[in-house]
Amino acid sequence: MKESIRTEDLTRIFKSEEGEVKALDGISVTVMPGEIFGLLGPNGAGKTTLTKILCTLLLPSSGRAFVDGYDVVQEASKIKEVINLASGGETPGYGMLTVRENLWFFSQLYGLSNEQSNKRMSELIDAVGLQDKAKERMNRLSSGMKQRLNIARSMINDPRILFLDEPTLGLDVVFAQQIRRYIERLIKEDPEKTVLLTTHYMAEADEMCDRVAIIDKGKIITVETPARLKSLFSKEVNLLIEVSFIGSRANELLKLKGVKGLSATDNLEKNTTTLKLVLEDESVIPDVISAIKEMGVTMHLMSKAETTLETVFISLVGRGLE
Amino acid sequence: MTSKLDLIVKPALSRAYVRVIMGNRVPAEVVIDAFLPVLSLAAYVYTYYFLGASPQYVGFVVLGGAMLAFWSNVLWSVGSQLYWEKEDGNLEAFFMSPASKMSLLTGMAFGGVVNTALRVIVTIAVGILVFGVHFDPSQIPEALSVFALAVIDLYALGMALSSAYLLEGREAWHISNLLTEPVSFISGLYYPIQFFPFWLQALASLVPMTLGLDIMRRMFFGSPTILSEPIEVGVLAVMAPVLIVLAKLALDYMERFSKREGRLTLKWQ
Numbered sequence: 001m002k003e004s005i006r007t008e009d010l011t012r013i014f015k016s017e018e019g020e021v022k023a024l025d026g027i028s029v030t031v032m033p034g035e036i037f038g039l040l041g042p043n044g045a046g047k048t049t050l051t052k053i054l055c056t057l058l059l060p061s062s063g064r065a066f067v068d069g070y071d072v073v074q075e076a077s078k079i080k081e082v083i084n085l086a087s088g089g090e091t092p093g094y095g096m097l098t099v100r101e102n103l104w105f106f107s108q109l110y111g112l113s114n115e116q117s118n119k120r121m122s123e124l125i126d127a128v129g130l131q132d133k134a135k136e137r138m139n140r141l142s143s144g145m146k147q148r149l150n151i152a153r154s155m156i157n158d159p160r161i162l163f164l165d166e167p168t169l170g171l172d173v174v175f176a177q178q179i180r181r182y183i184e185r186l187i188k189e190d191p192e193k194t195v196l197l198t199t200h201y202m203a204e205a206d207e208m209c210d211r212v213a214i215i216d217k218g219k220i221i222t223v224e225t226p227a228r229l230k231s232l233f234s235k236e237v238n239l240l241i242e243v244s245f246i247g248s249r250a251n252e253l254l255k256l257k258g259v260k261g262l263s264a265t266d267n268l269e270k271n272t273t274t275l276k277l278v279l280e281d282e283s284v285i286p287d288v289i290s291a292i293k294e295m296g297v298t299m300h301l302m303s304k305a306e307t308t309l310e311t312v313f314i315s316l317v318g319r320g321l322e
Numbered sequence: 323m324t325s326k327l328d329l330i331v332k333p334a335l336s337r338a339y340v341r342v343i344m345g346n347r348v349p350a351e352v353v354i355d356a357f358l359p360v361l362s363l364a365a366y367v368y369t370y371y372f373l374g375a376s377p378q379y380v381g382f383v384v385l386g387g388a389m390l391a392f393w394s395n396v397l398w399s400v401g402s403q404l405y406w407e408k409e410d411g412n413l414e415a416f417f418m419s420p421a422s423k424m425s426l427l428t429g430m431a432f433g434g435v436v437n438t439a440l441r442v443i444v445t446i447a448v449g450i451l452v453f454g455v456h457f458d459p460s461q462i463p464e465a466l467s468v469f470a471l472a473v474i475d476l477y478a479l480g481m482a483l484s485s486a487y488l489l490e491g492r493e494a495w496h497i498s499n500l501l502t503e504p505v506s507f508i509s510g511l512y513y514p515i516q517f518f519p520f521w522l523q524a525l526a527s528l529v530p531m532t533l534g535l536d537i538m539r540r541m542f543f544g545s546p547t548i549l550s551e552p553i554e555v556g557v558l559a560v561m562a563p564v565l566i567v568l569a570k571l572a573l574d575y576m577e578r579f580s581k582r583e584g585r586l587t588l589k590w591q
Contacts, residue, residue, distance in 0.1 A: 014584060052584070055418050059581045080420040081324075092411040096344040108336035109419035109426075111328030153415070 002069050004161050004194035005031040005054060010063035012049050012218075023049040025218035026063070031211075034191035036183070038209035038226075039198045040313060042320075046218040047198045048087075051163050054196065055085045068161060081110075083161045086154030088169025091146040095139030099130055099149055102138055103156055110157035117156075124152035127182050129175060143170050151179060155186075162186075165198045180208055202310040212309070216317045229312045236260065237279040238311040239288065242301040246273040249295055253277065254318065256291055258284035263310075263320025272300065278315040333421035334429035341399075341433025356444045363387040363445060366512045367453050378543035379513070381457075384449030385538055386511035389531045391441040392473050393505070395434045397498045400480030403430045404488045404576075417580070423573050427484060431477040461541040468541070471558045472534025478565035479530060485572035489579065505529055514545055523548050533558050 012024040024046045031037040039047045052058040054067050056076040065072045067079045093102040100121055107117040125134050128148040133141060138149065147170045154162065164183070168176035187193050199205050205212050206226045213223045222229070250264035250273060263276040277288060292299055305311065314320050346352050363383055370379040404427075407413045416426055449455040457465075487497050508515070508525060509532040515523055526532040526548075533554045539545045547554060 012584075049584075057414060057417055057581065058584045077420060080418060083418070085414075085418060090411045090414075092415040094340055094344060094410065094412075096347050097340060101340075101343065105336050105340050106415065106419075108332040109416070109421040111324035111332050111420075157419075 001032065003030050003066070004033050004035070005029070005037075005065075005067055005196065007050075007054075007065040008063055010050070010053065010065050011061050012046075012053060012058065013061040022218050024053075024060070027215075027218070027220055028063075029213055029220060029223060031194055031196060033194050034187060035210045036187055036195045036197060036208050038205040038212035039196065039215055040202070040205055040212050040309070041215035042317065045215045047215055048165060049218075050215070051085065051165050051196065051198055055083060055163055056080060081157075082159060083163065084154045084157055084159040085163040085165065086151050086167050088147065088150075088166030091138070091143075091150055092153060093138050093146075093149065096137060098135050098137055099125065099141070100134045102149065103152060106153050107156045112157070120156055120158065124155055127155075128152045129178065144172060144175070147171055148175070148179075160192060161194045161196070163196050163198075166200060167197070168199070168201065168204060176204075180204065184208060202308060202313065206309040214313060214316055221316050226309050229309065230307045233278075233312045233315055234307045235281075236307065236311070236315055237282050237285070238305040238307060239275075239277040239279060239285065240301075240303050240305045241275040241277065241288075241292070241299060243273055243275065243292060244298040244300070245271045246275075246292075246295065246297050250275060252295065253288060253291055256284065256287050259288065261311075261314035261316070261318045261320075263314050265320070273297075276305070276311065276314060276320060278311050329420050330422045330425045333419075334425035334432070337426045337429025338433035338436070339429075341430055342436050345433070345437035352440065356441045359387065359391065359441060360445060360448050363448070377454075378539075378545065380453050381449070381455045381543050382514065382535075382539060382545075383512045384446060384453065384455050385535055385542070387445045387449070388442045388469075389472065389535055390506070390511050391438050391445060392435070392476050393509075393511075393531055394502075395438040396476050396480035396483075397501055400431050400434050400477060401483035401501075402487050402498060403427075404484045408488065413580075417577060423577065424570055427481045427569065427573065430484075431481055434480075435473060435477060457542050465538050465541045468534055468537045468555065468558070471555070471562070472530050475530030475534070475558055475561040475565060478562050478569060481569035482565050482572055485569070485576040488576055489572075508532070510535065514539065516546060516548065527554075527557065530558060530561055 007027050007029050010024055010027040011022065014021045014023055027046070027050060039050065041047050049058065053060050053065055053072060056072050056079050059073060068082050070078045072079060092106075094105070097105065103121045103124065104117055107120060112120065125131055128151055130145065130148055130152070133145060138146065141149065151167055154164070168179060171179065183195055187195060197205065197209060209226060211223060211225050212229070214221045224232070245266060246264070247266065250262065253259055253275070254262050258280040259277060260280060261278040265274045266272075267274065279285065279288070289299070310320070366383045367380050370383065404413065407416065416423060450457070508518070508522060509529045510526065511531075515526055515532065518526065533548070536547050537551055537554050540547045540551060
């Protein structure tokens, strides 16, 4: 079976006045038709760079990448016919045009007939729940609604390979869930389709993705199914601790033996910090408690947590996505 | 089944449609765009009245005003269009689609011509009805052909400029500002440029509207031309394909540059 996406030792270097930045460092990955494949990584990990290369928007510095069997450098025009991309926070389109007019315009970039275009627009407007707003100008939509329109736009050509970069950013919880179900249904109904999903939401990746790649500093750390990743890391101890505001001092905990990773989230309103720690085993817990006490902060709450994709991520990368 | 022709024709027509719709959705703006420029035109007309200039100068002003409408549109809309597409996040969607980029650019230009036509009609109508300019009906078909040729050249120039605007990397209005006044000056929108030194006349001839206006002034008001009329028409006829090829080369270069540098399709860069 032909791979939907294949990269071989893909590298991308950006040059700036400060020097060179290696955004991608020898990425090799394969995604098969019928898969929802997740890319997980902190900001600056290289997820968007990889997505842009696969969407023919950026050239690699070295290595090769193939989408639908076509080389992204040599055969970009063939790739363009079968892909599309929705990036969260971006709202391509024209503010003075209505939802329907915008979708029609983007359908014309793919040469759709009016009949095809009307059918597709109606399906997508229903799917993203914009029926009541179809004749509303885009500049009168809320940011969440614009993002729904953006998702609909990315599907206007019924792409065989869909790239979604933080697609549920800015969407309310209920609607984000609807979109996830819709994407899952698309893949189920047509196993030739592929989705490459970049997301910050671990639960989203866990729920939707057949496999995930954890990427950090331009390198892929692991590629696995979420279930397998969780089982591989099930022996580790995940600790959730809420303490009075600790700030950057939280990083001191990473120096303790047996602490594999730490994610610290400050809550400035409550003046607290929530620590998510991944420990090798339970014997490390007393050392963690002592270290927190030595910092002079108050511990409000401590509990053990189940292994999730987030704790796996913290364990592998050493820090959270924040 | 989508054909290659679909990917050329449909993007052009749809982009022209978008431009026309956007330009006419707010009626107040349509009226302002069409009628307010008449005031600056009137200022020149009354200056010539005050100076007791020959009536043909009023005709120069009306023709120049009509051409200025297109030139302003070329500078502020067509030339800077790709810049605004980038700011709106559309450039990435264009580059990612199989649509012909030249078609999109042509669509933008064509939509601009349609939108500006109303301002031009108002300008000419005011010239005839208010200022009493007489256009010899027998010259109109030929003059319209020259006018159309000059407008095609102007928009082809705008298409060529649009990629340059983006590559220059500065905010679009700076470049438009930079070009507006000098070009208005050397092309002699409201006056003949025969009293300019030869080198300046030659430079001015590179701007399509200079030659277009020059020929039309001769046709309607009998004023002398810079070069012989057939040569001027020939230059205008050659300019369009040359500028369109330049626009295509600039667009291809801009696309390659954006893929290599990775920043051209991003906003605020």
